[in-house]
Amino acid sequence: MQKIEAVIQPSKLEAVKDALVEAGIAGITILEARGHGRQKGHTEFYRGREYAVDLLPKIKLEVVVTDDMAEKAIQAIITAARTGRIGDGKIFVSKIDEAIRIRNDERGEIAL
Amino acid sequence: MRVSAVGALLLTAGSAWAQTAATASTERIAALEKANTANATAIASAQSAGDNAWMLVSAALVLMMSGPGLALFYGGLVRKKNILATMMQTFAMMAIITVLWALFGYSLAFAPGHGALAPYIGGFQNVFLHGVGTDPGPYAATIPSQTFMVYQLMFAIITPALITGAFAERMKFSAMVVFLILWAILVYSPMAHMVWGVGGLLNTTGGKFPCLDFAGGTVVHVTSGVSALVTALYIGKRVGYPQKPMPPHSVVLSFIGACLLWVGWFGFNAGSALAASGLATSAFVATHFAAAAAACGWLAAEWIRNGKPSALGGISGAVAGLVGITPAAGFVTPMAALWIGLITGVFCFYMVVKVKNIFGYDDSLDAFGVHGSGGTLGAILTGLFARAFVNKGTNIDGFFAGNHKQLLNQFIGVAIAWVISIVGTLIILFVVDKLIGLRVSEEDEREGLDITQHGEEGYDWDVA
Numbered sequence: 001m002q003k004i005e006a007v008i009q010p011s012k013l014e015a016v017k018d019a020l021v022e023a024g025i026a027g028i029t030i031l032e033a034r035g036h037g038r039q040k041g042h043t044e045f046y047r048g049r050e051y052a053v054d055l056l057p058k059i060k061l062e063v064v065v066t067d068d069m070a071e072k073a074i075q076a077i078i079t080a081a082r083t084g085r086i087g088d089g090k091i092f093v094s095k096i097d098e099a100i101r102i103r104n105d106e107r108g109e110i111a112l
Numbered sequence: 113m114r115v116s117a118v119g120a121l122l123l124t125a126g127s128a129w130a131q132t133a134a135t136a137s138t139e140r141i142a143a144l145e146k147a148n149t150a151n152a153t154a155i156a157s158a159q160s161a162g163d164n165a166w167m168l169v170s171a172a173l174v175l176m177m178s179g180p181g182l183a184l185f186y187g188g189l190v191r192k193k194n195i196l197a198t199m200m201q202t203f204a205m206m207a208i209i210t211v212l213w214a215l216f217g218y219s220l221a222f223a224p225g226h227g228a229l230a231p232y233i234g235g236f237q238n239v240f241l242h243g244v245g246t247d248p249g250p251y252a253a254t255i256p257s258q259t260f261m262v263y264q265l266m267f268a269i270i271t272p273a274l275i276t277g278a279f280a281e282r283m284k285f286s287a288m289v290v291f292l293i294l295w296a297i298l299v300y301s302p303m304a305h306m307v308w309g310v311g312g313l314l315n316t317t318g319g320k321f322p323c324l325d326f327a328g329g330t331v332v333h334v335t336s337g338v339s340a341l342v343t344a345l346y347i348g349k350r351v352g353y354p355q356k357p358m359p360p361h362s363v364v365l366s367f368i369g370a371c372l373l374w375v376g377w378f379g380f381n382a383g384s385a386l387a388a389s390g391l392a393t394s395a396f397v398a399t400h401f402a403a404a405a406a407a408c409g410w411l412a413a414e415w416i417r418n419g420k421p422s423a424l425g426g427i428s429g430a431v432a433g434l435v436g437i438t439p440a441a442g443f444v445t446p447m448a449a450l451w452i453g454l455i456t457g458v459f460c461f462y463m464v465v466k467v468k469n470i471f472g473y474d475d476s477l478d479a480f481g482v483h484g485s486g487g488t489l490g491a492i493l494t495g496l497f498a499r500a501f502v503n504k505g506t507n508i509d510g511f512f513a514g515n516h517k518q519l520l521n522q523f524i525g526v527a528i529a530w531v532i533s534i535v536g537t538l539i540i541l542f543v544v545d546k547l548i549g550l551r552v553s554e555e556d557e558r559e560g561l562d563i564t565q566h567g568e569e570g571y572d573w574d575v576a
Contacts, residue, residue, distance in 0.1 A: 044359065045418045047428060047478060048465020051357045 001096040001109060002070040004077070006061045007033065007089040012081040013059050019080035023072050025063055027112060033060040039086045058089065064096055066109050160254035166388035167252075167259045173379025174266035178273050179203050181376050184369030185431075186277050189477045192361040193560025194281045195570035201276040201288055205269050208289065209296055213265045214241055220301035222251065222264065224310045231313035231320065233302045250310055252386040263383060264304070271300055271332045277477030278340030279347050279550075281358075282557050285565040287548045291343075291540055299335055299536040303529060307331050314525045316506050323525030324498055324508060324518065326395065327384035329439025329491040330529040337484020338533035341475060346541045347550050349474035351557050358476075363424050370427035374403055377434045381441035394502055395441040399434065402441075402453030406433020409457030417465070425461070428482065432460035435486035440494035443506065448497035455493065460486045488526050495522030 008016055013030065020028060034055040041054035065073050074091060082088055101111040183199040190198045209217065219238035226235045238244055241261065249257030272292040279288075306312045307325045314323035314330075325331060350358065360366060381399040385392035410429025411421040436456025437449055444452065464481035475481055495518045498510030509515035544550060551557070556564035563569060 045414075045420065045422060046359045046363075046424055048414075048418070048461075048469070049354075049359075051359050 001064055001099060001112065002067060003062060003064045003094050003096050004070065004073050005092045005094075006077050006081065007035065007058050007091075008061060008077070008081040009083070009087060009089060010057055010059050012083075013061070015080040016061065016077055019076040020063065020073060023069075023076040025065055025069065025073050025076075027063060029062040031060040031062075033058045037087070037090065056087065064099060064112060066112065158248055158254055159256070160387070163252075163254040163387040163389075164256065164259055166392065167255050167263055167383060167386065170379035170383025171259070171263040171266050173376045174263070174270065174383065175206070175376075177373050177376030177380060178206055178266070178270045181369050181372035182270060182273055184365045185373060185427075186280065186366075186369070186477050188362040188365030188367070188369060189277075189360040190280050191358060191560070192571055193562055195361065195365075195562065196568060197285065197561030197565050198276070198280055200285070200566060201280075202273040204285075204289060205273040205276075205292060208293060209269045209272065210265060212293060212296060213261075213268055215239070217268060217296060217301055218244070218261050218264065220297065221268070221304040222261075222309050225305065230311045232306060234305045234309050251308075254387060260386065263386075267328055267332055267380075268296060268300055268304070271328075271336045272296055274332070274336035274479055274483050275340045275343060277479035278344040278475045280476040281561065282350050282551055283347060284548065284550065284552050285561075287544050287550045290548060291544045291550075294540045294544070295339065295537065298540060299339060299532055300331075303331050303335050303532060306528065307525070314521075314528065316508060321521045321524045322508065322518075323491075323521050324443055324494045324506070324510075325439045325491065325525065326442035326494075326503075327381040327438045329435075329487050329494065330525050333435045333438060333483040333487025334491065334526060334529040335533045337480045337482070337487050338530050339537040340479035341473070341484055342534055342537040343541060344473050344475045344480065346538070346545075350476065351554055353474045354469075354472070360424065367423055367427055370431055374430055374434065377403070377438075381434075381438060385442060391442055391503060391505070397446050398441045398444055398449035399437055401446050401449040402433040402437030402456070403430045404433070405450045405453030406430060406436065406457030406460075409433075409454045410461045413458050413461045414465075428464070428478070429457040429461065432482050432486045433457050435460075435483050436490035436493065438487070439491045440497060442503050443494060443498040443508070443510070444502060445497075445499060448499075452490065452493045452497060456486050456489055459489050488530075491522050491526045492519070495519040 017028065035058055036054050036056055041052060041056050044051045044053055063073055070093065074093070077091060098107060099111040100107050179202055183202040186202065187195045187199045216236070216239045218241065219236055220234045223234040223237040224230065225233055244257045244261050246256040246258055248254060249260060251260050272295055275292070276288065306314045307323060307330060308315065311318070313319050314321050316322040316324060323330065377399055378396055382392045382396035385395055407426050407429040410425050410432065414425040415421040433453035433456050436452050440452055460482050463485040464478045468475060468481055494510065496511045498508060498518060499513055500507045500509045508518060511519045541550065552561065552564060
């Protein structure tokens with residue numbers, strides 16, 4: 001099993017969700033996040049005074065999928081979240097040792 | 113009025129009865145009755161329902177400039193932990209100055225003065241609103257004295273409220289209340305008397321230096337703006353200023369507030385005609401044109417300098433233009449109003465974004481940058497652009513119409529307003545600082561004035 005964590009633009013959440021559903025992925029968790037990558041935020045002007053806003057609002061999305069579904073999910077996220085501009089986000093993939101469904105103790109891929 | 117007329121009639125009738133025979137007195141009563149009826153008719157015809165309606169609406173419009181206008185404008189510009197405290201400062205003025213005005217503020221501003229002080233401050237004839245009834249008074253021939261009184265009250269409210277922008281986010285509520293009560297007595301009332309009061313030094317009807325100030329360029333904006341600067345310098349910067357970012361917490365609220373100010377300003381300036389007249393129309397048009405031109409001016413300057421025209425810039429420019437046209441509103445043509453607005457808008461932009469940063473004072477919400485500098489410039493531009501034909505009552509030309517002396521009078525008016533504001537404010541601040549202390553503790557300032565001064569929060573999103 002693999003966990004795919006993606007940091008994306010808030011405006012792309014709907015499109016990414018739809019793409020994941022279409023790819024056949026059922027479970028999804030999202031978190032409202034703030035952060036920046038290499039480009040470091042933007043500047044705002046209030047009456048001539050400049051304010052650097054370096055922690056921008058982002059969405060962090062987590063899905064755990066079976067190994068054979070991982071690449072499909074990654075491609076779905078990339079396609080839906082890409083604008084081509086700075087700040088589109090990143091995807092991190094990691095191995096998951098175990099998954100347990102709380103309701104009935106099911107373990108492994110069947111719990112996903 | 114009817115009661116007093118009947119009373120006078122009975123009294124005179126009584127004395128007539130004692131002095132003459134019964135038949136003669138009957139004739140005399142009839143004659144008196146006729147004279148009284150004629151008098152009542154004369155007063156009734158002098159009163160204009162149209163004028164009174166317009167002036168009552170204008171008074172309400174000017175109050176709308178304070179709360180909600182100014183309260184929202186300033187409230188949005190502070191950080192969210194200070195919104196209620198900031199709005200309360202304006203609201204407190206609505207309540208406190210009203211009581212003060214009724215007791216003696218109006219008298220000190222508008223009653224005739226005594227002896228050598230007459231050109232500088234009013235007397236006590238109208239204390240407790242004595243003699244301020246529903247008959248027309250000396251200031252406006254066609255509206256009740258009380259209408260004039262309550263209209264002027266709204267100016268007396270918003271003027272000290274404007275100052276609160278300079279010391280936002282750091283003054284104790286108690287100190288603010290005492291400071292602004294003393295300020296209303298020592299700075300506002302004398303200045304209003306000098307410019308508008310009977311026998312005032314700067315009055316255009318017989319004053320020594322007739323200074324054109326249609327709706328309060330010197331009385332309202334210069335006094336409040338300059339006092340704001342003095343207060344900002346005296347009280348010091350906010351904790352963390354300018355290193356820590358302190359952007360407005362809601363430009364949306366400020367936007368609504370500024371637009372309410374724009375609408376309310378029609379009462380402020382066009383109402384200053386004191387009648388539903390052609391002059392009111394002329395002032396209305398000048399006011400609107402100047403606000404629009406100033407918004408364009410500020411936005412253009414900002415667009416060129418920062419690369420983007422901001423919403424806060426647009427509304428700030430409009431307010432600057434409204435300030436700039438205030439002294440001129442009833443004396444200039446629509447085209448002159450466009451110029452005054454444009455010049456004031458660009459000028460105030462540079463005062464706020466450049467001059468403030470060069471000198472490093474923390475005029476938090478730019479009370480001086482907009483009202484002090486805009487009011488000063490507007491008063492001088494009035495001396496340049498005034499045309500006698502616009503206001504036949506005052507009948508004074510400005511510099512461009514060949515009356516060079518008027519520019520000097522405008523400078524004198526502005527200089528007096530600066531001096532009285534600086535000296536008066538410094539004295540009051542010193543006294544209040546010694547008595548109560550001006551600032552909240554650093555800890556309270558960090559926590560925010562909503563909680564520490566009022567025990568409430570403007571926003572509590574956690575309550576379901």
